[in-house]
Every structure is written in structure tokens, then in C-alpha cells.
Amino acid sequence: MINLPETGQERIVIVGGGFAGLKLARKLRNSGYQVVLLDKNNFHQFQPLFYQVAMAGLEPxxxxxxxxxLFQGRKDVFFRIVEVREVDRPNKQLHTNVGIVxxxxxxxxMGADTNFFGNEAIAEHAIPMKSVSEALFLRNRILADLELALMERDAGERQKLMDMVIVGGGPTGVEVAGALAEMRKYVLPKDYPELNAEEMDIFLLEGLDQLLAGMSEASGKQAREYLEGLGVVVKLNTMVTGYDGETVQTQSGDAFKAYKLIWAAGIRGNALPGLPEEALRRGNRLQVDxxxxLEGAEHIYAIGDLAYMEEPDYPEGHxxxxxxxxxxxxxLSRWFRKDGQLEPFHYKDKGSMATIGRSKAVVDLPRLHFRGFFAWIVGLFVHLFQLIGAKNKVFVFINWVWNYLFYDQSLRLIIRAKEPKKKETKVPV
Ligand SMILES: Cc1cc2nc3c(=O)[nH]c(=O)nc-3n(C[C@H](O)[C@H](O)[C@H](O)COP(=O)(O)OP(=O)(O)OC[C@H]3O[C@@H](n4cnc5c(N)ncnc54)[C@H](O)[C@@H]3O)c2cc1C
Structure with missing residues (x-):
């Protein structure tokens, strides 16, 4: 059993300190419950800006x-760094890599992880971007491959080291493609003057007939226009079926050669063993009322990416x-505070957006679509507002202003974690 204070209060255990879990833990301040937050990392990650870490625009x-x-001075919130592995519902316990809670x-x-839709070969060779360490890995690969390209005499090999295929034309794929195209335009000629930036091809492959399928048609079209203007090759109606680390295969028989494929084509809920089978829905999400x-379980709730809630306006979930x-x-914080006396939840759409490059963004508000410089500024400030920590906000803002004024980023370091002789520890270091 993991050591936790027995305060006589009812205990709410939250698994996952992402947008949903962290907000809930913070909102339950002085609620009369003991709150225990469990996460496999000791930090919250701001996923919408992963692409900027991957493109060496921001420090992780x-x-x-x-x-x-975040919880300094709080007497009713306890954090433990553990990976939760199973739910034991009859005993109201969680099994973790360290012990029982x-x-x-x-x-x-627990959010969601990358979905490779069962394609083992793609899973083995593609680069996902669902954690800050994966974003860092991508940054290292891009920079390391550019260094190798510089030393490569064979034009075909050089091309494969420089080219990049991005699969998935949702916000992540679009933002990565845009950032990469800007890196090619502004950074490559300065850092690698011996390389011909024109040689670097960036392909964005999307299975549907539109980019940003979750947004308006106008935003999808505009994003495509922006990307093509930046020299990205956008291929719609293109289903990727295989990748062996060098050749990307598509359903229509086309093939693309690149040593790097970024997979942004789907996510899968991080459900756990021990939960009722009947609650599992498409994308491994958990059905909630x-x-x-959670359907078929008492005292268990699911929120965020993992939750699947149908309501009249969202018959296929949020x-x-x-x-x-x-x-x-x-x-849910209000639900706990009010002992369950609340009207059913209704999601209020406040709009969505995607940033493609400097002064290039699209924003959809419930009754309004706009784009360009103003949309870009709105995007920057929405992200700044959502970021946690005043210091982070200031650093990110300064970085953006610097990049905007000088067309340059300062973080092009290849820093690899070095694993010393292996010694088992429950908290990975
Ligand atoms: C690259 C990228 C870009 C995105 N851009 C945008 C955007 O621009 N705008 C937008 O609105 N949304 C964006 N999203 C989506 C948004 O980030 C998610 O909807 C949001 O993070 C979901 O929050 P969550 O709390 O449900 O899960 P998460 O934020 O994913 O948090 C889950 C937490 O659970 C922890 N965890 C998982 N499994 C376990 C376990 N077994 N044991 C312990 N801890 C565990 C993880 O460490 C993590 O801290 C983006 C996502 C990605 C990946």
C-alpha cells in the first residue's frame, strides 16, 4: 500500500494531471475531500505547443x-508519481507500479495516446507526438538528420534525410507542417548554407477530402492555401497503409521516400484493465452519463479525452x-461540491483554431470564421492564457516576439538523455 495521510476525509483519486485532471484537482481546493493526484510524470504538459518544441521554437x-x-501550501491535495496499471473495483483500489492506492x-x-490502428510496422517506425519527450525526440532527429545530410555525398540519400512526411491533416499535422516549412525557409539557409533548402520536401497526407476536418470548410481550404503557399505538398484522400522507416506506402499505390514520418493521424483513449467492458466505445473511450x-461502475468517473459523452448537440461525443x-x-468539481445536485452537463463550444505560420492562422467561432494576422494573434494569446505558470507565459511570449522580429530561433541543440548502467527504479530517472 502506498503511504498517504489518513485525514478522515473522503478521498477522491484523480488519475492523470493533464488539462482535465489538473483543473479538477485545483478546483477541489477546500472542498472537504482529500484529493490525491496520480500521474506517471511529475509535471503537467501543454500539448498544443508540442509542435513548437519539436521544431526547436520553444524550450520543453x-x-x-x-x-x-502548483500544490505548495495545499493541505488537502497529495501528489504521487506512479503509473496506474489496473482498477480493482470490488476493493476500490488502484494497482500501480509502486503499490496500491x-x-x-x-x-x-488519463487522456489518450497515439493510435496506429493496429499497424505494427507504422508504430515501429513512425514518430508520434503525444508527449514532450516525443517532441524532443523529433527535434533531435530533425537536427541530427540535417547534420548527416550535410555530410552525405549521395543526392538520393541526402534527400531522404531531409524530406519529411506528416500523416494526418488535423490541427497537429497542419501546425507541424507549417512550422517545418517555416524552419526550411528561415532557419535552414542560415544554419546550413551548404544545404539546398529547396531539396527538402514536406508532404502532408490526409485520408479525408479536407484538412482540419473538425473545423469549418473555409478553415480547411484556407489552411491548405497557406501550406501550399509555404511549399508544403498537401495530398488529400490519401490513406497511408505502411511505412518501413524509408518508404511510405499509400492505398492508391503512391510511395514517398523519407527517413522521418510524423504520425498525427489518430488517438486512442488510455483506458485501464479492470473497467467494465460495456463502457468501452470507439477510440477506446469510456462511456459516461x-x-x-462511468457506465456500469459505481464511484468512478471519466473526464477529458478519455470520456465519451453523448448529448443532443454531440451525438458522437465531444x-x-x-x-x-x-x-x-x-x-465535475461542482458536482462533488454540490453532492450531485446539478443539471446534466452541456458543452459550450467557444471556438477552435489552428496556427499554420507567422501571421497565418484560422479561427472558427460559433458564428464567425476569420483568418490571417488577427487570427494568428488570437491563437498566440489563447495559448499564452492557457499555459500554466507566469514564468512560462513570459518566456514563451519573449521567444515568440524574438522569433517574429528576427526570423530566428535559438534552441537548435541536440541534447540526448544518456542512460548510465541500468539500475532498476520505480520512478524513471
Ligand atoms: C500535439 C497536440 C496538439 C494539440 N493541440 C491542441 C490545440 O491546439 N487546441 C486544443 O484545444 N487541443 C489540442 N490538443 C488536444 C489537447 O491537448 C487534449 O484534448 C487535452 O490534453 C486532453 O486533456 P486530458 O486531461 O484529457 O488528457 P492529457 O492532457 O493527455 O493528460 C493525461 C495525463 O494522464 C497521465 N497518464 C496517462 N496514463 C496514465 C497512467 N496509466 N498512470 C498515470 N498517469 C497517466 C499523463 O501523463 C498525462 O499527464 C492537442 C494534442 C496534441 C497531442
């Missing part, structure tokens, strides 16, 4: 925030975005 430390700092109420907020109670996760958490 400016988009993550340590949980312990008892709960009175359990909130599942309009109060976030979109898996930060705003939804935050609203879920806000509702």
Missing part, C-alpha cells in the same frame, strides 16, 4: 509545469480538445 521547460509547485471516488483523466459517471477537458473538470 517552458511548456511543462511541476505538480508539486485506495479510493472512495475515482476520476479517470451526463454527470461523467471533440477531444483542451476546452472540452477544462469544461468537464469544471463541471
Amino acid at each position: 521547460s517552458s511548456i511543462v509545469f511541476p505538480f508539486r509547485k 485506495n479510493y472512495d471516488h475515482l476520476v479517470l483523466a 451526463r454527470h461523467f459517471r 471533440p477531444q480538445v483542451a476546452q472540452v477537458a477544462l469544461q468537464h473538470a469544471d463541471y
